[in-house]
Amino acid sequence: MLIIGHYDGHGVASACLFARKCRQKIGNIFIKYRVTGPSIGEISKLLKYRWIYSYRKIAFIDIAIDANAPERFTTVLRLIKQRSNPQILIIDHHRCTSFAIPYVIREVDIAYRLFGSAVELSLWCAEPIRAARELAIVAAICDRDPEVLNVIKRDRLQFYQECSWGLDILVRKDIKHAISACYNYDLEELRSYADEFPLPGEIEKIGDVVVCRKLPYCYSSKAIERACLMHNATYGIGIYRDVRSGKWIVKTIKVWTKQAPTPRQIVAEIVFPEVERLEYAVENISFQFLKEEKAEKFVQRLVKLMNICAGSVSV
Numbered sequence: 186m187l188i189i190g191h192y193d194g195h196g197v198a199s200a201c202l203f204a205r206k207c208r209q210k211i212g213n214i215f216i217k218y219r220v221t222g223p224s225i226g227e228i229s230k231l232l233k234y235r236w237i238y239s240y241r242k243i244a245f246i247d248i249a250i251d252a253n254a255p256e257r258f259t260t261v262l263r264l265i266k267q268r269s270n271p272q273i274l275i276i277d278h279h280r281c282t283s284f285a286i287p288y289v290i291r292e293v294d295i296a297y298r299l300f301g302s303a304v305e306l307s308l309w310c311a312e313p314i315r316a317a318r319e320l321a322i323v324a325a326i327c328d329r330d331p332e333v334l335n336v337i338k339r340d341r342l343q344f345y346q347e348c349s350w351g352l353d354i355l356v357r358k359d360i361k362h363a364i365s366a367c368y369n370y371d372l373e374e375l376r377s378y379a380d381e382f383p384l385p386g387e388i389e390k391i392g393d394v395v396v397c398r399k400l401p402y403c404y405s406s407k408a409i410e411r412a413c414l415m416h417n418a419t420y421g422i423g424i425y426r427d428v429r430s431g432k433w434i435v436k437t438i439k440v441w442t443k444q445a446p447t448p449r450q451i452v453a454e455i456v457f458p459e460v461e462r463l464e465y466a467v468e469n470i471s472f473q474f475l476k477e478e479k480a481e482k483f484v485q486r487l488v489k490l491m492n493i494c495a496g497s498v499s500v
């Protein structure tokens with residue numbers, strides 16, 4: 186069986202867990218940057234690998250199918266089917282995939298298994314031994330899945346969080362090494378990379394909020410999140426100047442372990458005409474300003490409101 190995993194901490198670890206559960210060799214795991222992630226369109230590149238057609242089974246793990254263009258995925262699957270007719274299994278937890286699945290099964294003969302959360306998926310992929318289940322937890326923390334909190338003892342969270350930071354780092358730094366550490370259930374090996382997880386150069390704590398400056402390139406949201414966790418803050422704000430546009434960016438996040446309104450809900454309460462553009466993501470939002478003073482003023486307002494929100498919900 187060929188096991189194709191998403192190129193992120195959750196995908197890599199889940200693919201390795203599934204390989205072990207199915208008694209597959211490490212060489213049958215395929216996770217390649219720009220092929221399986223970030224976009225499903227890259228899947229089409231699979232077709233050019235001749236060895237793809239020698240597998241009797243192919244499992245796709247943690248790879249979201251774009252519900253707006255599921256045909257991009259089914260076209261590829263159909264071509265593989267036509268040539269070597271392998272059994273295809275899709276294992277995923279993304280909501281868009283569950284929307285796309287009715288279309289996919291009408292078009293191609295596949296089996297699928299969908300889960301409601303990242304942790305459900307990775308636990309299902311894991312064989313029922315402690316080491317495997319612990320890696321499944323670490324995997325789901327890479328996806329910031331709050332359901333994790335229901336299946337672990339709170340005093341272990343710090344350890345698992347460090348392992349998942351290490352896994353996040355290793356996936357980007359050396360995917361082969363990440364795969365071998367996961368395949369061997371080597372949490373200590375993953376954790377040894379946790380310190381490489383970046384922190385902002387400047388962190389200021391104001392109540393339940395940290396305000397971060399001097400953010401590391403490429404890792405800005407992750408660095409803000411680490412600062413929040415280290416200072417036990419509920420919300421994090423990052424301010425930096427975008428090198429390309431010269432505009433001031435304000436990034437906001439809520440920590441995945443805390444129960445509180447999301448930045449999106451909070452910002453809906455603010456009327457701030459100077460804000461130029463909003464970028465929405467799942468739990469974080471970025472704002473863009475032409476002038477630094479405006480950005481700073483906006484941050485002050487946010488800090489106030491976030492502190493009220495963090496205090497209003499007791500966990």
Ligand SMILES: [Mn+2]
Nearest residue numbers: 195247303328
């Ligand atoms: Mn995932």
